[in-house]
Amino acid sequence: MNIKQKYLDYFSKIEKENEKINAYKTITKTEALEALENNKNPFPVVFADQISTKGIRTTANSKMLENYIPPFDATVVERVKQAGGVIVGKTITDEFGVGETENSFGTSAAVAHSKNITGFSGGYKGLIHSGAQKNGLFAYIPTFGLISRYGFISVASSLDGIGILAKSFANIQNAMDIVTGKDEKDSASHSSDIDFLNLEDIDLSEQKVGNINKFDNFADVEELFEKLNVPIDKVTIKGLEYALPAHEIISAGEFATNMEKYAGIGFGHRADDYNNVEELYKNSRTEGFGKAVQQKIVFGNFVLSEGKYEEYYVQALKARTMIKENLDQELKNFEFLIAPINLYYATGFNLAGLPSISIPFGIDGLLITTGAFNDKRLLEFGKKIVSQLAGEKS
Amino acid sequence: MTNNYETVMGLEVHVELKTKTKIFCNCANKFGDKPNTNTCPVCLGLPGAIPVLNEKVLDLAVTAGLATNCEISRIGKQDRKNYFYPDLAKGYQISQDENPICHDGYLDIETSRGKKRIRINRMHIEEDAGKLIHEEGLGSLVDNNRAGTPLIEIVSEPDLRSAEEVLAYLQKLRAILTYTDVSDAKMNEGSFRCDVNLSVREAGKEEFGTRVEMKNLNSFQSIQRAIEYETARHIKAVESGEELIQETRGYSQDTRKTYSMRSKEDAADYRFIPDPDLMPIIITDEKIEEIKESLPELPDARKARYTEEYGLSNYDAEQLTSSIEVATFFEETVKNGANPKSVANLIITEIFRLSSPEDFDVNISPAAFAETIEFVDNGRINLGSAKKIIEIIFENPEKTPESIIFEEDLEQINDRTILGKIIDDVILHSKKAVDEYRSGKEKALQAVIGQVMGKTKGKANPQLTIDILKEKLG
Ligand SMILES: [Zn+2]
Numbered sequence: 001m002n003i004k005q006k007y008l009d010y011f012s013k014i015e016k017e018n019e020k021i022n023a024y025k026t027i028t029k030t031e032a033l034e035a036l037e038n039n040k041n042p043f044p045v046v047f048a049d050q051i052s053t054k055g056i057r058t059t060a061n062s063k064m065l066e067n068y069i070p071p072f073d074a075t076v077v078e079r080v081k082q083a084g085g086v087i088v089g090k091t092i093t094d095e096f097g098v099g100e101t102e103n104s105f106g107t108s109a110a111v112a113h114s115k116n117i118t119g120f121s122g123g124y125k126g127l128i129h130s131g132a133q134k135n136g137l138f139a140y141i142p143t144f145g146l147i148s149r150y151g152f153i154s155v156a157s158s159l160d161g162i163g164i165l166a167k168s169f170a171n172i173q174n175a176m177d178i179v180t181g182k183d184e185k186d187s188a189s190h191s192s193d194i195d196f197l198n199l200e201d202i203d204l205s206e207q208k209v210g211n212i213n214k215f216d217n218f219a220d221v222e223e224l225f226e227k228l229n230v231p232i233d234k235v236t237i238k239g240l241e242y243a244l245p246a247h248e249i250i251s252a253g254e255f256a257t258n259m260e261k262y263a264g265i266g267f268g269h270r271a272d273d274y275n276n277v278e279e280l281y282k283n284s285r286t287e288g289f290g291k292a293v294q295q296k297i298v299f300g301n302f303v304l305s306e307g308k309y310e311e312y313y314v315q316a317l318k319a320r321t322m323i324k325e326n327l328d329q330e331l332k333n334f335e336f337l338i339a340p341i342n343l344y345y346a347t348g349f350n351l352a353g354l355p356s357i358s359i360p361f362g363i364d365g366l367l368i369t370t371g372a373f374n375d376k377r378l379l380e381f382g383k384k385i386v387s388q389l390a391g392e393k394s
Numbered sequence: 395m396t397n398n399y400e401t402v403m404g405l406e407v408h409v410e411l412k413t414k415t416k417i418f419c420n421c422a423n424k425f426g427d428k429p430n431t432n433t434c435p436v437c438l439g440l441p442g443a444i445p446v447l448n449e450k451v452l453d454l455a456v457t458a459g460l461a462t463n464c465e466i467s468r469i470g471k472q473d474r475k476n477y478f479y480p481d482l483a484k485g486y487q488i489s490q491d492e493n494p495i496c497h498d499g500y501l502d503i504e505t506s507r508g509k510k511r512i513r514i515n516r517m518h519i520e521e522d523a524g525k526l527i528h529e530e531g532l533g534s535l536v537d538n539n540r541a542g543t544p545l546i547e548i549v550s551e552p553d554l555r556s557a558e559e560v561l562a563y564l565q566k567l568r569a570i571l572t573y574t575d576v577s578d579a580k581m582n583e584g585s586f587r588c589d590v591n592l593s594v595r596e597a598g599k600e601e602f603g604t605r606v607e608m609k610n611l612n613s614f615q616s617i618q619r620a621i622e623y624e625t626a627r628h629i630k631a632v633e634s635g636e637e638l639i640q641e642t643r644g645y646s647q648d649t650r651k652t653y654s655m656r657s658k659e660d661a662a663d664y665r666f667i668p669d670p671d672l673m674p675i676i677i678t679d680e681k682i683e684e685i686k687e688s689l690p691e692l693p694d695a696r697k698a699r700y701t702e703e704y705g706l707s708n709y710d711a712e713q714l715t716s717s718i719e720v721a722t723f724f725e726e727t728v729k730n731g732a733n734p735k736s737v738a739n740l741i742i743t744e745i746f747r748l749s750s751p752e753d754f755d756v757n758i759s760p761a762a763f764a765e766t767i768e769f770v771d772n773g774r775i776n777l778g779s780a781k782k783i784i785e786i787i788f789e790n791p792e793k794t795p796e797s798i799i800f801e802e803d804l805e806q807i808n809d810r811t812i813l814g815k816i817i818d819d820v821i822l823h824s825k826k827a828v829d830e831y832r833s834g835k836e837k838a839l840q841a842v843i844g845q846v847m848g849k850t851k852g853k854a855n856p857q858l859t860i861d862i863l864k865e866k867l868g
Contacts, residue, residue: 052442065441072435074442149671151442157670185436187446187673254670257474260485261439265536268441281478304476304665313667 004036007044010088010114022103023110024089025049028056032086041084043174046110048121049090050097051162052151053077056087060153062095064262064269064288074151075183076120076162083178088117097124097155098255099293105131111165112137118175119165124155125247126346126367128163129358133341133365138386140164140172140379143372144353145190148183156254159247159350169383173197176375190373199380204228204388207381210235210334218340220362225338228388235334238326242319243348249303249316250351256300262288324352331371336381340364357382361389399632401625402602403560403592404515404552407567408545409577410522410585411454417521417544418445418488425583429527429537437542439483444671447472451544452495454576455519456677456685458546459496461570461692462514466682470495470675472519475664481524481536489547491666494518495675501570502694503562504712512563513551520545546576552591552602557621561614564588565716568752569693572718581613581752588617594628603628604638608652611645614752620645624652696721704734713742719754723763730764733771740767744781748788757788766795778852779804808855810862813846816854817862820845831867839863 011029018024026049036042047053050060052070054077059065073081081087092106103109107121108131121128123141132139141163149160164175173196182191211222211232225232264270264284271283289297303312327348330337339345341358349356349369355378359366366385370378416423419436435443459466473491499514522543527535548567554560568586571577579586588611593603608624611617624643631638643652691699693715700711714724720741727737740763749755766783769775775783783798799805807813821828824845830838839860846859 058441060441068441070435070440070442072440072443150444153441154444154671157444185446186444188671253667257476257486257665257667260476260478261441261483263478263485265480266438266440266483277480301665304667306663306665309665 003042004033007032007036007086007088010044014089014113017113021109021113023091023106023113025059025061025092025106026057026090028087028089031056032088035081035086039084039086042086043084044088044114044117045080045085046089046091046107046117046119047074047077047087048093048107048119050093050122050153050155051077051090051120052153053087053090056090058090058153060096061093061101062099062288062290062293064096064285065153065267066269068267070151072151075148075185075189076179077151079179080120080175085118085178091119091121093121094127095290095293096153096255096259097122098251098296099290105134107165108132108135108137108139111135111167114167116167116171118171120175120179121163121165122152122155123161123163123350124159124251125343126350126356127343128165129341129346129356129365129367130343132165132358133360136360137165137167138169138172138360138382139358140166140176141350141356142176142180142375143190143355145188146176146180146192146355146373146375148179148186148189150183150185150189154254154258156251157258158254159251161350161353169379169386173199173379176379194376196376196379199376199383202380202384204230204381204384207231207336208334209233210330210337212237212240212330212337212339212345214240214344215340215342217364221338221340221364221366224361224389228385230385232338233334235330235337237323237330237337237348239319239322240326240344240348243323243345243351244343246316246319246323247347247351248299249312250320252296252300253304253313253316254300256297256304259289259293259297264288320351323348327352327354327369328371331369335370335374335377337369339367339369341367345369359386359389398597399594399625399629400597400599401555401592401594401621401628402552403554403590403621405548405550405554405560405563406589406591407548407550407564408522408587408589409458409548409571409579411451411544411546412575412577413448413450413454413544415448415450416542417448417451417519418542421542423543424539425585427539429535429539432539433541437483438538439485439541445488445669447672447675448544451519452675452677453681453685454544455495455517455546456682457574457689458548458571458576459499459517460682460686461574461576461689462496462499462501462517462548462567464496464499464514464517466677467493467495467497467675468677468679469493470677472669472672472675473666474669475666477662477664479523480534481526481541483524483536483538483541487521487523488669488672489520490518495546495677501563501566503559503566504708505556505558505562510553510559512553512559515549515551517546517548520547552593557618560590560617560621564614564617565751566693569716569718573690573692573696573721575690584612587612590617590621592621592624592628594625594632596632603632604640606638606640606652607642609642609644609655613647616645616647619650620652623650627652693721700734700738704728704738706735706738710738710742713746713751714738716751717754719756720751723754723756723760726760727764727767730761732764732767736767736771737764740780740784744784748785757791758784759791762787762795769795769799773806773808773855775799775804775806776853776856778847779806782852803851804853806855807850807853808858810858813850813854813858814862814866816849817846817859817866820849821863821866828867839867 052074054073107119111119112135176196183189269288274280474486476486494516496517524538524541593605595603697711827841
């Protein structure tokens, strides 16, 4: 069967089933078939509808951007397209990454519902790990800065690393190989000469692993590690209990200001009824944003307002620094830290800008982090566990 | 009455930096192009487009800081200033709240009351907004060509006490910025904008009066008039016991009055937040050294050189160094062999009348200007004819001083015999003035000289005319 027919079959399947699985905001059949022309190395990808795609509407799953068609590609999109990536659709997200939605895990659903699709979605809050666990996928969020944020419709810029979802490790490796590296359009982006395609085979028993689980629902993973002969030590990350509230405050502050540009002027939803410019802003924003988005903006503006900034925002930044320092400290003793897939840990890693990988396993799944820019070792460690797991099963 | 009060002023000056590209994107930083042609996702604030700081902006800000004796921050950050305005695509302006690039500097100014040091509180980098254009029938449109133009805002301490000091400070600042090629600093094109913070207090009092901020001052003349108007308004209010309110006021060139724009109560909470799209600014010692070494000769140094080398007065030297264009024109003319003092004199009296030092647009070459001055100095023409030549060349740059002297018959009459005969004739026909002069009215001589000039079509050698007249009437 030729490649084009494969894609056509996939599209006819997904067009029928999307309503049930709620994966796609926009299915890009025409664009995909075009991208297949003269493509030597086509591979299917989906982008969360928060990642800008030139000529393809990008809504952030919001009425505000219902009809917004970006005139440019996000850097990840540009790089994926150059490497042969064929965009099959834009996937459903929380509204602007934080609000109401038909499906928080649209990207996971699309990847899970295919043979070989690689998905790209915001790494905000480490939420994609939950989607991956739910859908039996791997999710990888690299060190902050390894993937350019340019073109990702900002939630909270300092927490907006892009993550990758796939059914196979090979797809994650391939994606990392393509999309990482310096981008002149994002000053937070890092150059990288890591060879993600060739991972070394490692001996699990020689790895230094800390277990930061605070709750007692992790027995399955602990048993697995014992079986695989991986020594693990219990570790407590001090201050991690502040990760969620700190994340809430910092992200709200950044979110509120990131959302200021949606005012019915240059782009986005514009109210029909207004008598003056104040009303234009107000009505456009009230109509264009869902309730949860509005609430987050209000909260964000509260924590940034005069008098409250010191009390909330500065405190949250201090907590962030502390959490990062404590994680860095433990990562000197242990190369890897493991935890169940849970926002309690994932937000901490997100605040610290550390890479994380999730492996679907057992009840709560397995989340692993390592030091900044130690991404290759993290992938090697994860891959080895996965291959052992596969061995266990067979 | 006015002497019992003191006007206290501080200035906020916004300066557009002379960079090829905008502050956060690669769009051309150009004035006057077709609306919305120099734009991109970043300066249009499109979703997902993020800024990257143009390093050249830092270099120019550090240059301006060093040239105004500022301390330079080694680590800085950029902050978002949040407010809604249609010309502000992102809904916030990227500026600097804490940690400005430069701080604690000063400028020395020269006024009729002598030398004075004006302290600079801070200097920070920020982006300009777009421009609202109001079109009949279409309503308000936004031109985003200006959005993302790099600016520095220079904030002085409240050290200024008079309009004269304010103008001297602005002129000095302009001079420094043009010398260092940091900016074109043209007020009429908006690349040099000044807001004045003003309050009035009774002389000798410590505490400040109610402060107003004046905006929309787009010429030196407007600034002077606004300050004078506002000072008078404050004094009147204080004397009549009327309460002044802290507010922002605009200035109208038509009415020559200031008017209320918004009161302090309407002031927005800008909800400053460090911009999470941008990385911290780091300025190394090496960078600062490098820029220090590349600084050109600054206005004060040049001024000192002019007084020493050419024997010019402090005032004249200050005028000539007030912009790089003026100073260059002066030096080029001197290089062409003209007497420096004569050059200075004619630039200040004549050239400045035809083109202000701010937008020094001079349509005469230094060589032609030098030649004209030499003709005066060697007595071939008089000063009045020199002015005439300059005016003609301004209109017809292809003409030479030589050709104009011929065409306009400007050759000065230096011949004692010829001039003596004309003067005899004038004396005969100006009996009244002559009598008055003889009876001790010195002034009356001017009328007689005027007659001589009239008769010679302005060609008489003025000094020789006076000498002969005094002999004949003495
Ligand atoms: Zn631009």
